Amino acid sequence: MTRPALTSQGRSQPAGRTVGVPPQPPGRDPSAAAPAFSRADVDAGRWPDVARLPSAGPARTAVARHLVSRALDRLALTGPSAGARQPAAGPRLTLHDPDAFHRRIGRHGLIGFGESYMAGEWDSDDLVGVLTVLAGHADELVPAPLRRLRGLWAATRPAADRNTPTGARDNIQRHYDLSNDLFAAFLDPTLTYSSAVFTAFPADFESLASAQHRKIDRLLDLADVGEGTRLLEIGTGWGELALRAAARGARVTTLTLSAEQAALARERVTSAGLADRVEVQLRDYRDIEGRHDAVISVEMIEAVGAEYWPSYFTALRHALAPGGRIALQSITMGHRQMLHTAATHTFISKYVFPGGLIPSRRALADHARAAGLRTVADHGYGAHYAETLRLWRDRFTAHRSAVTALGFDAVFQRMWEFYLAYSEAGFRSRYLDVRQLLLTEGTPR
Structure with a gap:
């Protein structure tokens, strides 16, 4: 699946044009935090690429696990994964399903990273903080030899998305x-x-x-x-x-x-x-x-x-x-x-x-x-x-x-x-x- 229909995905009913603007909140409401969520809760009809795990193959998954672990440790981002790791000093990235997380990244790179979040396979106590650290080191996360082979592992844009x-x-x-x-x-x-x-x-x-x-x-x-x-x-x-x-x-x-x-x-x-x-x-x-x-x-x-x-x-x-x-x-x-x-x-x-x-x-x-x-x-x-x-x-x-x-x-x-x-x-x-x-x-x- 490469072209989700955003006009229908995630919605169970249409919304009209009349707009009611909610009042400006005084700040982040702790009670508004997202409820606990896992891949089992995903509607496969609306979100097929989130509901199912990709077939990455053991080699690609192992490479992804090594690169991700190396990068997250070096950037002090990893938090406890199933109780196995110590909390990091900086913003915490918590893996709820490490195998799924690494499979998605091994198969789809940053798309897989985002879809893993959508599936509830990882979370963070400071999502912006984690992503800011990663963005600030974007050119260092993948070794130079692999970056030169980008065409072998990175998906190209769908022809259907051209702006004719x-x-x-x-x-x-x-x-x-x-x-x-x-x-x-x-x-x-x-x-x-x-x-x-x-x-x-x-x-x-x-x-x-x-x-x-x-x-x-x-x-x-x-x-x-x-x-x-x-x-x-x-x-x-x-x-x-x-x-x-x-x-x-x-x-x-x-x-x-x-x-x-x-x-x-x-x-x-x-x-x-x-x-x-x-x-x-x-x-x-x-x-x-x-x-x-x-x-x-x-x-x-x-x-x-x-x-x-x-x-x-x-x-x-x-x-x-x-x-x-x-x-x-x-x-x-x-x-x-x-x-x-x-x-x-x-x-x-x-x-x-x-x-x-x-x-x-x-x-x-x-x-x-x-x-x-x-x-x-x-x-x-x-x-x-x-x-x-x-x-x-x-x-x-x-x-x-x-x-x-x-x-x-x-x-x-x-x-x-x-x-x-x-x-x-x-x-x-x-x-x-x-x-x-x-x-x-x-x-x-």
């Missing part, structure tokens, strides 16, 4: 059309699903909504959006940036491939009395019409796929009126890591963002230049994304009962918590960053 015009719509819907209520359970009332910008850390003394508005205002300022600006937004989300731009007097065309997002964004625009200034279109970026004074795209390029980055930047360029400005927000990773990730089917590409790939700063600059665009500004703030993800994870954990009531089962909830923690760890370890770029016409001198 049809595939892109399917891939976007598999994540963003899960349920508006699911996203409302962990996002703030602005329903903004991208990094906020805070005034100080830790971020508990500022509302997430105000930090999201600060981020949006920075992007609007970067693109010089004001009264009468013709603004194109690629990637609507649930409409907060379009609403804020329209309140400045801009006329906004905003594009999305998510039917759920489009419906709720239109409702929010109408409720705000801005329907005469905002048009929400179900449209692919490759089908943009007209020229615009400003273009803004927030964390959408990660869903485009490397194969289509030339098309994406060409579309940006063609959408820009003379003298216009493009504000682009993107998660980034190192260039070498990006090349390895592009060639590999990962846990995130299988379960969370099918068809997606995080670009490197070099890739962004190269593709922008090739499309006739000049990078005028490039600012990073990865630590802010780590805090954003921490707050999302706290809200998701606190509202576990609401997520269950929406029909999302325990395996989905473990998968989603792993995704949020995995992402937070990426930023805390500086394996990932997030950048705001200003692009204009022309190439650098």
Whole structure:
């Protein structure tokens, strides 16, 4: 199984578009901890690759056991495994089923590592802490000779996940059309699903909504959006940036491939009395019409796929009126890591963002230049994304009962918590960053 249907996996009932945003929790609720869970509780019909153990073979399992044991001991991560080991000084990774854990890693690498967590075969008293240590030593976990043989043991990305015009719509819907209520359970009332910008850390003394508005205002300022600006937004989300731009007097065309997002964004625009200034279109970026004074795209390029980055930047360029400005927000990773990730089917590409790939700063600059665009500004703030993800994870954990009531089962909830923690760890370890770029016409001198 390589292509889980995320729009149905883990749900026993559909959820409507009307969104009730849960109140902001004061902090992590200890009573909201995930209940005890094991592979026996997994619904094999919904989660076949989690319910069954892969056939790894004794040799691959033994190699995985040796490499994992060596890495975890060196990084001081292992906790007691069936009472056999002493607790580690750092964050603890506790193995409930060591044989299954090593078999999955031996057969499927990091996908197996994530699926083992989904199956309840391991846990941690500090999931982000464990994943941050692992992310910080990602290049050391597998010996160099085995890394050079990556093609022999790492799965390639499914051809069905390519972001063709049809595939892109399917891939976007598999994540963003899960349920508006699911996203409302962990996002703030602005329903903004991208990094906020805070005034100080830790971020508990500022509302997430105000930090999201600060981020949006920075992007609007970067693109010089004001009264009468013709603004194109690629990637609507649930409409907060379009609403804020329209309140400045801009006329906004905003594009999305998510039917759920489009419906709720239109409702929010109408409720705000801005329907005469905002048009929400179900449209692919490759089908943009007209020229615009400003273009803004927030964390959408990660869903485009490397194969289509030339098309994406060409579309940006063609959408820009003379003298216009493009504000682009993107998660980034190192260039070498990006090349390895592009060639590999990962846990995130299988379960969370099918068809997606995080670009490197070099890739962004190269593709922008090739499309006739000049990078005028490039600012990073990865630590802010780590805090954003921490707050999302706290809200998701606190509202576990609401997520269950929406029909999302325990395996989905473990998968989603792993995704949020995995992402937070990426930023805390500086394996990932997030950048705001200003692009204009022309190439650098």
